[in-house]
């Protein structure tokens with residue numbers, strides 16, 4: 001797909017979501033229509049990791065930024081520290097409870113903000129969920145949340161043209177989409193989804209989320225704390241980054257739900273500071289679930305258990321049998 005096509009598609013999606021034509025108000029949050037649901041989770045996740053997403057675009061010519069966009073995105077990137085000074089920068093409100101609050105220039109918006117770095121970003125929860133095929137409620141995606149935040153933070157650096165910011169957000173979104181890996185559980189269970197954002201470089205930890213259409217569970221932090229580097233010549237190595245790839249689900253009716261994948265670990269010897277790339281490990285994540293009243297599978301947050309395995313001893317978990325080796 002050429003660059004223009006990618007941007008055009010992103011823009012159409014964004015324009016539609018911003019106008020509320022696609023993201024109609026259908027409640028959202030949890031099944032009772034309140035509480036933080038998958039869309040809110042995506043907004044928060046996008047917010048907390050925005051620097052990584054912006055760098056991806058800023059450091060690649062594939063993002064196809066013109067000089068003006070590049071300068072603005074650079075300002076948004078360097079402004080992030082200032083943005084995060086406002087510990088309550090994100091605020092979720094409902095247009096239905098505050099009629100007119102999200103109307104700007106005659107259009108209903110999914111978000112609005114002020115014109116200063118650190119200004120509160122108000123997100124319209126009425127537009128975060130839509131009714132999909134078969135009456136399935138779908139929440140705003142992570143990449144759409146990223147585009148929205150780029151747009152809003154662009155206003156903090158003097159850009160007042162919403163269309164310019166929609167384009168800029170779409171470009172960052174398309175770069176992120178090129179890196180995101182998604183694996184679902186197949187027909188009738190597409191709502192069960194594993195998402196990995198992996199920058200594939202030393203010093204970077206893969207972001208790892210599982211979701212069921214209503215809720216997202218961010219497993220990034222627990223993965224980072226759980227995975228260990230093997231000791232090398234009896235010396236302790238510390239984990240400095242990890243890649244997660246080739247995710248696949250393993251499940252049959254009545255069995256626990258299991259998610260498996262390959263790991264590449266970036267390890268460092270605490271004494272010598274020698275770095276090594278360690279292959280040959282995999283991860284198995286077990287997740288508890290229940291069936292809701294519409295016979296949809298729903299994940300049980302807090303039930304996750306992890307197992308780090310040596311591929312050579314557990315070939316069904318990994319894609320390849322590669323011994324832990326390959327040092328540099």
Ligand SMILES: [Zn+2]
Nearest residue numbers: 151155162165
């Ligand atoms: Zn705007």
